[in-house]
Amino acid sequence: MTATVKKRKKLWKADEVVHPFRVIVHKEISDQVNSWRFIILLFIIGLTCFGSMYTALTNIGSAVQANDQEGNFLFLKLYTISDGTLPSFFVFISFLGPLLGISLGFDTVNSEQTKGTLSRLMSQPIHRDYLINAKFVSALTVISVLFFALGFLFMGLGIIITGLPPTPEEFWRVVFFILVSILYVAFWLNLAILFSVIFRQPATSALACIAVWLFLTVFYNLIVNLIAKAIAPSAMASTHQVFRYQEIIMTLMKILPGELYSDATTTILMPSVRSLGPLTMEQIVGAVPGPLPLGQSLLLVWPQLTGLIAATVFCFVLSYVTFMRREIRSR
Amino acid sequence: MAENIIELRDLTKKYGSFTAVDQLNLTIREGEIFGLLGPNGAGKTTTILMMLGLTDPTSGSVRVCGIDSTSSPTEVKKKVGYLPENVGFYEDMTGLQNLVFTGRLNAVTGNEAMEKAEELLEKVGLTEHSGKKTLKYSRGMLQRLGLADVLIKNPEIIILDEPTLGIDPAGVREFLDLIVRLSREQGITVLFCSHHLHQVQQVCDRVGIFVEGRLLASGDIQTLSENLFSGSPYTVEVGLRNPPQGYHDQNSARWLRDLLGNIEGVGKVSLNYGKYIVECRRDVAEEIAARVVEAGAGLNYLNKKEYGLDDIYHRYFEGRGNNE
Ligand SMILES: Nc1ncnc2c1ncn2[C@@H]1O[C@H](COP(=O)(O)OP(=O)(O)OP(=O)(O)O)[C@@H](O)[C@H]1O
Ligand SMILES: [Mg+2]
Numbered sequence: 001m002t003a004t005v006k007k008r009k010k011l012w013k014a015d016e017v018v019h020p021f022r023v024i025v026h027k028e029i030s031d032q033v034n035s036w037r038f039i040i041l042l043f044i045i046g047l048t049c050f051g052s053m054y055t056a057l058t059n060i061g062s063a064v065q066a067n068d069q070e071g072n073f074l075f076l077k078l079y080t081i082s083d084g085t086l087p088s089f090f091v092f093i094s095f096l097g098p099l100l101g102i103s104l105g106f107d108t109v110n111s112e113q114t115k116g117t118l119s120r121l122m123s124q125p126i127h128r129d130y131l132i133n134a135k136f137v138s139a140l141t142v143i144s145v146l147f148f149a150l151g152f153l154f155m156g157l158g159i160i161i162t163g164l165p166p167t168p169e170e171f172w173r174v175v176f177f178i179l180v181s182i183l184y185v186a187f188w189l190n191l192a193i194l195f196s197v198i199f200r201q202p203a204t205s206a207l208a209c210i211a212v213w214l215f216l217t218v219f220y221n222l223i224v225n226l227i228a229k230a231i232a233p234s235a236m237a238s239t240h241q242v243f244r245y246q247e248i249i250m251t252l253m254k255i256l257p258g259e260l261y262s263d264a265t266t267t268i269l270m271p272s273v274r275s276l277g278p279l280t281m282e283q284i285v286g287a288v289p290g291p292l293p294l295g296q297s298l299l300l301v302w303p304q305l306t307g308l309i310a311a312t313v314f315c316f317v318l319s320y321v322t323f324m325r326r327e328i329r330s331r
Numbered sequence: 332m333a334e335n336i337i338e339l340r341d342l343t344k345k346y347g348s349f350t351a352v353d354q355l356n357l358t359i360r361e362g363e364i365f366g367l368l369g370p371n372g373a374g375k376t377t378t379i380l381m382m383l384g385l386t387d388p389t390s391g392s393v394r395v396c397g398i399d400s401t402s403s404p405t406e407v408k409k410k411v412g413y414l415p416e417n418v419g420f421y422e423d424m425t426g427l428q429n430l431v432f433t434g435r436l437n438a439v440t441g442n443e444a445m446e447k448a449e450e451l452l453e454k455v456g457l458t459e460h461s462g463k464k465t466l467k468y469s470r471g472m473l474q475r476l477g478l479a480d481v482l483i484k485n486p487e488i489i490i491l492d493e494p495t496l497g498i499d500p501a502g503v504r505e506f507l508d509l510i511v512r513l514s515r516e517q518g519i520t521v522l523f524c525s526h527h528l529h530q531v532q533q534v535c536d537r538v539g540i541f542v543e544g545r546l547l548a549s550g551d552i553q554t555l556s557e558n559l560f561s562g563s564p565y566t567v568e569v570g571l572r573n574p575p576q577g578y579h580d581q582n583s584a585r586w587l588r589d590l591l592g593n594i595e596g597v598g599k600v601s602l603n604y605g606k607y608i609v610e611c612r613r614d615v616a617e618e619i620a621a622r623v624v625e626a627g628a629g630l631n632y633l634n635k636k637e638y639g640l641d642d643i644y645h646r647y648f649e650g651r652g653n654n655e
Contacts, residue, residue: 014441023435031423116419120480123383123413124436125405327386329376330415 020126028138052089059083075166078158101188102209104139107202119330151178184261190315197319224252264304336361342391351377353544364521366535374544375524412481416492422466437484451479470497488520569607570632
C-alpha cells in the first residue's frame with residue numbers, strides 16, 4: 001500500500017494529461033542526468049573549470065599591471081587569462097564543447113533502434129519528429145543548465161576571491177558568452193544527432209563525429225595552408241591582389257565552427273577587439289583606442305552567430321529529412 | 332454484416348528491384364482474429380509496417396478504420412496497438428515505468444496510466460516482476476510485457492508480429508487464450524502474424540497464406556481445405572502388421588492400391604513412415620478395413636484424417652515447387 005503511494009508520488013504531474021512531447025522530454029532529461037556518461041562529463045568539466053579558475057586567479061595581478069585600456073574590464077579577465085600552463089576558461093569550453101555535444105548526441109536514434117524501442121515508440125500516436133526534437137531539446141536543456149551553473153559559479157567564486165563585483169556590462173557579456181557557448185555545443189549536438197540517424201551503430205556514429213572534429217581542428221588548417229601556398233601571389237603583385245589573397249585565406253580559415261565560436265567569444269569577452277578581419281592602415285589611422293560597447297561587440301559577432309546558427313539548422317534539417325522518410329523496423 | 336476495418340488495395344512494396352509485397356489485396360473484418368501465415372521473408376512484417384505508416388508503400392493504398400495510413404499515420408496509431416517482432420524496452424526503467432510511459436504518450440493522465448498498467452501486468456502475469464528493471468526480464472517476460480504495452484492504449488485493433496516467440500508452451504496457451512478472450516469480450520480485431528501453423532489454427536477465425544509477397548489464399552480453414560483438396564478431400568491412414576511376402580516398401584503400396592482398386596472413389600496410395608496413405612474422394616474407411624482384413628494383412632492402425640492448416644500449408648508449397 002505505502003509502496004504504491006510512494007510510486008505514485010514519484011510521477012510527474014500525475015493527474016494531468018501532459019502533451020506527449022513533454023513526456024518524452026521529461027524522460028530524456030532524467031535519462032541524461034542519471035547516466036554515467038553525464039556524471040563523467042560533469043566531472044571533467046568541473047575539473048577544468050576549477051583548473052582555469054586557479055590559473056586565472058594566480059595571474060590576475062600581472063594582468064592588471066600590463067594592462068592599459070581594458071583596466072575597467074578586469075572581471076572578464078578571469079575568463080580569458082592564462083599563464084600558458086593551463087588554457088583559460090573560454091579556450092577550455094571551446095575544446096570541451098564538441099566533446100559534450102558529441103557525447104550527448106551520438107547515440108540518439110540508433111541506440112533506440114538497437115534496443116528495439118524505436119519501433120515501439122514510433123507505433124504510439126506521436127509525430128515522428130517528436131523523437132528527435134525531444135532528444136535535442138532535452139540535451140540542450142541539460143547543457144544550458146550546466147553551462148549557466150558553471151558560468152555563474154565561476155563568477156561567484158571570482159567575486160568572493162577577488163572581491164571585485166562585475167559591472168552590469170560585464171555581467172551581460174558573461175551571459176552572452178554562455179549563450180554563444182550553448183549555441184556552439186548545439187551545433188555539435190545536431191551533428192551528432194545527424195550521424196546517429198545515418199549510422200545504425202552507435203560506435204560508428206561516434207567515430208564519424210570524432211573524425212569530423214579532428215578534421216576540422218587539425219587537418220582543415222593544413223589543407224588551407226596548402227591552398228594558401230599554391231595560390232600565393234608573386235612578390236610583384238599589387239596591394240589589391242595581396243589584400244584579396246589575404247581575404248580568401250582568412251575566409252577559408254574563419255568559416256569553421258570552432259573559429260566562428262572563438263571569434264565570437266573573444267569579441268564578447270575582450271571589449272577591445274574591434275575587427276575580426278584584416279584592417280588597412282587607413283582604417284587603423286585615426287581610430288580611437290578604447291573598448292567597444294556591448295551593442296557594438298554583438299554587432300561585430302553577428303556574422304559569426306548567424307554562421308553557427310545556419311550550421312546548426314543545416315544539420316538539424318538534414319537529420320529531420322533523413323528520419324522522416326526512414327523505414328522503421330525493429331532492431 | 333461486419334465492417335471491413337482493414338483494407339489493403341493493390342499494395343506493393345519494392346526495395347530497389349526486389350518486390351517484397353506484390354499487389355496485395357486483403358480485407359479484415361471488425362472483431363475477427365485474422366492469421367497471416369507465411370514463411371520467413373514472405374513480407375508479413377513489411378505489410379504491417381505499411382499499415383502503421385512506418386514505411387511508405389511503393390503503390391496501392393492502406394486504410395485502417397477508414398483512415399489512410401500513409402497520409403495520416405498518427406490517427407491510425409491512436410487506434411492500433413502494434414507488438415513488433417523482437418520488442419525492446421527501456422532497460423533502466425522497470426516494467427511498470429515502461430508501461431506508464433507508453434500510457435502517457437497516448438494522452439492519458441499519469442494516475443490512469445498507472446492503474447491501467449497495474450491491471451494489465453496482472454493480466455499478463457507479471458505482477459511480481461513489475462518493479463524489476465526490464466534489463467533483468469527474460470525473453471518471454473519481455474514478450475508478455477509487450478502485450479501489456481500494446482493493450483494500454485485501449486486499441487481497436489491489435490497487430491501482433493510473431494508474438495509467441497520465446498514463450499514457454501504453457502505461456503503460449505495462456506497468451507493465445509488471452510488474445511481470444513480480449514477479442515471476444517472487447518471486440519478487438521486481431522491481426523496475428525506467424526509461421527506457427529498450430530497456433531494460428533487454434534485461435535484464428537480466418538487465415539491468409541502469404542508467400543513471396545503474394546496472398547495465395549484466404550478464408551477460414553474449412554473453406555481453404557475444401558478448395559485445396561477438392562480432388563480428394565479424405566485421407567485414410569492404414570497401418571499393416573504383416574504386408575504380403577515379396578512386397579517391399581513402394582511395391583507394397585502398389586499391392587494395397589491393387590487390393591483397394593475396385594472400391595469406388597479410391598485415388599492415390601503412398602507409403603509414408605510405415606503408414607499407407609490412401610487418398611479418396613468419399614468416406615471409404617469402412618470398406619478399406621474390410622478389404623485389408625479379408626486379405627489377412629494384419630490391420631493394426633486405421634485413421635481417418637481431417638485436413639488442418641498443416642496440410643493446407645504443405646499443399647501450397649508442393650504446388651509452388653511444381654510450378655518452378
Ligand atoms: N530494407 C530492405 N531492403 C531490401 N529488402 C528488404 C528490406 N527489408 C526487408 N527486405 C526483404 O523483404 C522481404 C520481406 O521481409 P519481411 O521482414 O516483411 O518478412 P517476414 O514475412 O516478416 O519474415 P519473418 O517471418 O522472417 O519475419 C524479405 O525478403 C527481405 O529480405
Ligand atoms: Mg517478420
